[in-house]
Amino acid sequence: MKEKEDQPSLHRHQHQKRIVNVTKKLFANNAAYVILLLLSYALGYLSSPTSHTPPPPPTTPIVVSSKPSSSITLTRLTDNVPVPTNQLDNFRVTSRCGDSLPSQLVRQTIVDRLFNATSPYTNFPPPHVSQLLRTKRVKGWGSYGGVFKRLIDKVRPRVVIEVGTFLGASALHMANLTRQLGLDTQILCIDDFRGWPGFRDKFKDIQMINGDVLLYYQFMQNVIYFNATEAVLPVPYSSGSALMKLCEWGVVGDLIEIDAGHDFNSAWADINRAWQILRPGGVIFGHDYFTAADNRGVRRAVNLFAKINGLQLQTDGQHWVIDSAVN
Numbered sequence: 001m002k003e004k005e006d007q008p009s010l011h012r013h014q015h016q017k018r019i020v021n022v023t024k025k026l027f028a029n030n031a032a033y034v035i036l037l038l039l040s041y042a043l044g045y046l047s048s049p050t051s052h053t054p055p056p057p058p059t060t061p062i063v064v065s066s067k068p069s070s071s072i073t074l075t076r077l078t079d080n081v082p083v084p085t086n087q088l089d090n091f092r093v094t095s096r097c098g099d100s101l102p103s104q105l106v107r108q109t110i111v112d113r114l115f116n117a118t119s120p121y122t123n124f125p126p127p128h129v130s131q132l133l134r135t136k137r138v139k140g141w142g143s144y145g146g147v148f149k150r151l152i153d154k155v156r157p158r159v160v161i162e163v164g165t166f167l168g169a170s171a172l173h174m175a176n177l178t179r180q181l182g183l184d185t186q187i188l189c190i191d192d193f194r195g196w197p198g199f200r201d202k203f204k205d206i207q208m209i210n211g212d213v214l215l216y217y218q219f220m221q222n223v224i225y226f227n228a229t230e231a232v233l234p235v236p237y238s239s240g241s242a243l244m245k246l247c248e249w250g251v252v253g254d255l256i257e258i259d260a261g262h263d264f265n266s267a268w269a270d271i272n273r274a275w276q277i278l279r280p281g282g283v284i285f286g287h288d289y290f291t292a293a294d295n296r297g298v299r300r301a302v303n304l305f306a307k308i309n310g311l312q313l314q315t316d317g318q319h320w321v322i323d324s325a326v327n
């Protein structure tokens with residue numbers, strides 16, 4: 001019995017010896033033999049099914065408890081430390097604006113950051129649109145109201161930010177008023193220069209190329225016509241992204257006019273974002289507080305904003321006004 005049990009192990013031993021001898025003959029050079037052994041060890045190690053990469057750390061999902069809303073707490077599953085509800089900060093628009101830029105650096109900052117360091121008026125108009133523009137085509141809504149003169153006289157702004165410009169009626173009016181006062185004012189015009197779907201029903205003379213309306217080009221042409229290129233600069237992006245970038249770059253306005261989207265959500269977002277980049281002591285104001293379309297959203301957004309922030313709201317003609325100096 002013992003002999004039977006020992007036989008396979010004897011055979012195995014003899015077989016291994018034969019392999020070693022053959023290998024030794026094959027690799028008369030000892031160094032090559034050692035390298036081969038090391039290589040086979042390494043291959044065996046690497047092809048082992050066990051992973052040697054440490055597992056990723058467990059994620060720490062945040063769950064909202066299903067208690068009644070007045071007592072909602074946030075809990076991190078791993079540490080069970082409750083986060084007070086008042087830290088949720090629902091109305092946070094952006095984390096932090098950059099340090100305020102001096103007003104004399106605003107124009108160059110915008111030109112550098114948005115226009116590759118070249119004035120957008122250089123070589124205007126480009127040949128492919130020159131035949132499609134009118135020498136001057138201006139139209140606005142409440143764009144010449146007394147509120148503009150009253151606020152410019154009072155604030156004497158060095159930086160004006162207009163949110164919603166269209167063909168530039170109100171921006172050019174403000175450029176004229178600041179010029180009359182001898183102010184060196186920079187007026188930034190935030191507009192995506194798309195108007196709104198169907199606006200060409202009433203503005204057929206604003207041409208279109210491949211579905212692209214030429215509102216931006218006609219606005220530029222108007223600024224050139226009124227000799228205001230040194231005072232007026234377009235910021236041709238959607239109001240949300242443009243206001244966020246101005247905040248990040250530290251651009252602040254002494255006077256900010258809101259006149260872009262008139263639905264509640266648009267007006268609400270624009271007012272909140274613009275408030276963040278209003279210089280302390282500055283004034284924010286906007287159109288369509290009292291017009292035929294007045295309660296489409298603007299008035300509700302302004303009222304809510306003033307109420308939540310405990311701000312005093314004034315009206316001037318069709319415009320609403322919030323003066324941070326009295327708040």
Ligand SMILES: C[S@@+](CC[C@H](N)C(=O)[O-])C[C@H]1O[C@@H](n2cnc3c(N)ncnc32)[C@H](O)[C@@H]1O
Pocket residue numbers: 139140141142143163164165166167168169170171190191192193194195196237238239240259260261266
């Ligand atoms: C009523 S017009 C501005 C009129 C101008 N303030 C005036 O009185 O001459 C509104 C403008 O807001 C722009 N607008 C609307 N929503 C916008 C958005 N989300 N971002 C950028 N511009 C927007 C439109 O393109 C349009 O030119």
